[in-house]
Amino acid sequence: MRKTLTYLMLLFVSGWLAAGCESDExxxxxxxxxxxxxxxxxxxxxxxxxxxxxxxxxxxYDGGKADASDGNxxxxxxxxxxxxxxxxxxxxxxxxxxxxxVADYAAAFTADASPLRVTIVEGGVPWLLAADLETDLDQGAxxxxxxxxxxxxxxxYEATWTLAAVAVADAGQWPASGELTFTNEGITATVTYxxxxxxxVEVGDSAWVVNLNDGTLTPVI
Amino acid sequence: xxxRFLLLACLLALAMPAARADDDDLESTLGEVGEQxxxxxxxxxxxxxxxxxxxxxxxxxxxxxxSLTFSIGLKVQGAHLSAGDQSFRRVLGNVALNDYLxxxxxxxxxxxxxxxxxxxxxxxxxxxxxxxxxAYVDGLPVYQEGTISGLVKTRWVPLVVPELQVxxxxxxxxxxxxxxxxxxxxxxxxxxxxxxxxxxxxxxxPAWPVDVIVGFARxxxxxxxxxxxxxxxxxxxASKQYGLATLYGGLAKExxxxxxxxxxxxxxxxxxxxxxxxxxxxxxxxxxxxLGVMVNLEAGIGDLAVYNFGLLFGK
Numbered sequence: 001m002r003k004t005l006t007y008l009m010l011l012f013v014s015g016w017l018a019a020g021c022e023s024d025e026x027x028x029x030x031x032x033x034x035x036x037x038x039x040x041x042x043x044x045x046x047x048x049x050x051x052x053x054x055x056x057x058x059x060x061y062d063g064g065k066a067d068a069s070d071g072n073x074x075x076x077x078x079x080x081x082x083x084x085x086x087x088x089x090x091x092x093x094x095x096x097x098x099x100x101x102v103a104d105y106a107a108a109f110t111a112d113a114s115p116l117r118v119t120i121v122e123g124g125v126p127w128l129l130a131a132d133l134e135t136d137l138d139q140g141a142x143x144x145x146x147x148x149x150x151x152x153x154x155x156x157y158e159a160t161w162t163l164a165a166v167a168v169a170d171a172g173q174w175p176a177s178g179e180l181t182f183t184n185e186g187i188t189a190t191v192t193y194x195x196x197x198x199x200x201v202e203v204g205d206s207a208w209v210v211n212l213n214d215g216t217l218t219p220v221i
Numbered sequence: 222x223x224x225r226f227l228l229l230a231c232l233l234a235l236a237m238p239a240a241r242a243d244d245d246d247l248e249s250t251l252g253e254v255g256e257q258x259x260x261x262x263x264x265x266x267x268x269x270x271x272x273x274x275x276x277x278x279x280x281x282x283x284x285x286x287x288s289l290t291f292s293i294g295l296k297v298q299g300a301h302l303s304a305g306d307q308s309f310r311r312v313l314g315n316v317a318l319n320d321y322l323x324x325x326x327x328x329x330x331x332x333x334x335x336x337x338x339x340x341x342x343x344x345x346x347x348x349x350x351x352x353x354x355x356a357y358v359d360g361l362p363v364y365q366e367g368t369i370s371g372l373v374k375t376r377w378v379p380l381v382v383p384e385l386q387v388x389x390x391x392x393x394x395x396x397x398x399x400x401x402x403x404x405x406x407x408x409x410x411x412x413x414x415x416x417x418x419x420x421x422x423x424x425x426x427p428a429w430p431v432d433v434i435v436g437f438a439r440x441x442x443x444x445x446x447x448x449x450x451x452x453x454x455x456x457x458x459a460s461k462q463y464g465l466a467t468l469y470g471g472l473a474k475e476x477x478x479x480x481x482x483x484x485x486x487x488x489x490x491x492x493x494x495x496x497x498x499x500x501x502x503x504x505x506x507x508x509x510x511x512l513g514v515m516v517n518l519e520a521g522i523g524d525l526a527v528y529n530f531g532l533l534f535g536k
Contacts, residue, residue, distance in 0.1 A: 023525040027309040033336035039360025125362035155362030
């Protein structure tokens with residue numbers, strides 16, 4: 001009896017020890033390449049281009065581009081362009097849902113599982129851009145102020161961004177003012193719009209000018 | 222017929238991770254990628270090969286001084302790998318992109334320098350998800366190509382080996398693991414050979430309360446021209462019999478290596494590399510039940526957790 005109990009006890013301890021032991025990981029799990037300030041500034045610069053397209057969407061929406069669905073309007077970028085995908089638009093007037101042509105407020109956002117695909121480099125990996133923007137509209141003046149946030153997937157990097165008071169106008173004008181803050185791998189870049197086809201990108205003490213036509217970055221000396 | 226059965230059992234277990242529903246084998250899968258990708262992709266498999274081979278080397282420390290013992294049977298080993306081993310990411314920094322990607326002259330970024338990121342399932346990872354090789358230049362992912370999927374999604378890598386042990390002379394016991402060299406379709410010439418020797422100091426100190434052995438073992442497995450494995454172990458173990466059950470435990474220092482050879486399809490170049498197994502020592506605990514046939518259960522714990530089931534006829 002005593003031997004049997006000893007055996008059972010040892011068997012239990014053995015099983016407990018065995019079950020509690022896990023194999024170490026052996027497959028390599030390297031970190032993605034470390035980003036430098038200029039890398040993040042470059043990414044922020046390209047995002048600034050996309051924001052130029054996104055921020056005035058609610059202002060420029062004419063209702064002819066897509067049908068309303070589920071109370072939201074949908075704007076779909078043309079296939080084959082640098083931005084592909086659909087942005088949903090929700091219009092309000094004095095806090096109540098309204099048509100797009102009378103609204104004083106609009107939300108512009110991408111559906112959770114359907115980020116925009118942004119092609120930066122021909123043949124490269126499209127960036128995945130998720131956006132959740134709010135826009136105060138002045139349809140009489142043809143201006144709007146956009147703010148909000150979103151995420152950006154750049155290859156294996158997961159970045160976040162916020163938009164603060166970006167003043168836009170219809171008729172293809174450049175954002176007059178406002179800031180885009182972009183953070184990737186702990187490095188934060190701030191893009192400041194100033195009304196022309198360039199914007200300033202700052203990371204710490206370093207600064208660049210980004211050409212909003214093509215994303216080219218030029219250091220500020 | 223028994224010989225064929227043993228061969229089949231061994232090879233099925235060996236080839237299991239290499240089997241795919243579409244009949245692709247490991248060699249043709251690896252042919253789609255270069256050396257650096259293959260090393261990362263195979264890492265968990267390589268480490269488990271050696272860990273498995275060095276399992277189940279003993280199932281008791283009792284060796285009679287002058288009574289011949291003989292046993293024959295099968296040992297089934299399984300390395301239970303970490304869930305994290307089902308995927309990998311390997312980063313090659315500041316390299317010529319066309320050295321690692323299928324870029325040709327005239328392609329954008331041919332000749333450029335940047336970072337290459339290989340990531341995706343390992344050989345034991347998701348067999349429905351393809352890995353990727355991505356080139357980054359100045360933080361921008363400028364080029365990407367699909368690579369290969371996992372072979373079989375599993376955390377268990379098994380190995381089945383036949384084993385024969387003869388002992389009982391001056392406290393010595395010899396063991397043999399052997400499958401004759403055979404031509405296996407889609408695998409090639411495949412063989413298994415291993416041997417070991419154990420000695421029990423109880424022949425000199427019979428009053429010890431437990432049986433003790435010291436021993437070593439060495440094994441080789443060749444799987445076609447693709448894999449050549451070597452494994453060796455030096456161990457000390459003790460056991461105590463309780464009725465029909467024998468409880469045992471042991472400590473081992475071990476090493477293993479796997480040599481991989483294949484031809485990369487895109488370049489036509491032969492690829493050859495050798496990797497050492499991660500398992501360098503282990504603690505073993507186990508039990509053997511003598512039910513007419515001996516049933517043996519064992520856990521070996523080191524960098525990997527390896528389990529062994531043995532079915533042995535004889536003593």
